[in-house]
Amino acid sequence: MNFSSKVLEEAVNQFAGLPGIGKRTATRLVLNLLKRPKEELYFFADALKSLAENIRYCKICHNIADDEICNICSNPSRDRSLLCVVEDLRDVMAIENTAQYKGYYHVLGGIISPINGIGPSDLNITTLTDKVSKGEIKEVILALSATMDGDTTNFYLYKKLKDFPVSITHIARGISLGDELEYTDELTLGRSLLNRIPFDTTITIK
């Protein structure tokens, strides 16, 4: 693409470097920005600078936070015996939205992915074993994506943690609520049969 302006081209290249955004979409985004008042461009630029300067990671769970300790880790009313291991911030937000979990989190900062060159040493795993070795945690819940990389990471973490006196669980895999059986893929349906659950443990009539 031959841009009539280097300034424009540079901005387009920055947007086109983001995942899932090509040159054509990037051009559309930049032209949209150009139609706005100049102050909005400064706000956008400041938000990015602030990302570079002010983002911190919680010292306990490694989640993104504005302070040294995040809101969840600094909340004393949560359950200290539960620790949920997740890939990143989005998963913490997703689980918090369910309102079903009251323990603490541990953010790995990624999952083991040989194809992307991410190994165990790139993740927050030593701090996880340190936490578990203190003995206060009774259950570690592995809440990673149900993908090949997620399974690899689950297995690696299981091997690291199995000698500690802690129960290790992973989130259930089965058919989604509202799904019809005939449209469920074979692997998921097979897994949901294999991991069938005694009826009286899930339905409680009060």
Add this chain to the structure above:
Amino acid sequence: MNFSSKVLEEAVNQFAGLPGIGKRTATRLVLNLLKRPKEELYFFADALKSLAENIRYCKICHNIADDEICNICSNPSRDRSLLCVVEDLRDVMAIENTAQYKGYYHVLGGIISPINGIGPSDLNITTLTDKVSKGEIKEVILALSATMDGDTTNFYLYKKLKDFPVSITHIARGISLGDELEYTDELTLGRSLLNRIPFDTTITIK
């Protein structure tokens, strides 16, 4: 969505304000940025600031340029008798890529769109009639999108220009090269029949 960090939330909101990008995609983009070296965030912020400070519009054709006059308008070897009217920069780039056009451009900066509150006074139309009134231009080619808004704008411009001694054309509408007749929509096929072209004007055997 409850973000664990205000800084993060602000950056996500900036991205989510762009057309076609929702909160979820915006979060993915910001997390991607956070995994990069800090300098890259500064480069991105600088590119946006530079957009606000350094972008200029060519005084002649209104295209985005780094100087007072753009590359195309300052090129004396192009054909002064032809003027192609387009919506924005992207259309100039698209037409330049065809290598079929050697005249000059006039960028309207949008098209008349009552639904988006864009009227003739928001576009570069007075400078267009000024240019045409000087008499050097022999043909004005309206190259706007084949949409309702494009047609409205075409008609408005035609009414503004029809009293000048200039021929007014619009780009041909018909079936795309490589298209099969049976898959072409009725409107396009109807138009291509209505605007049929004498055989010997398009095929020249040398």
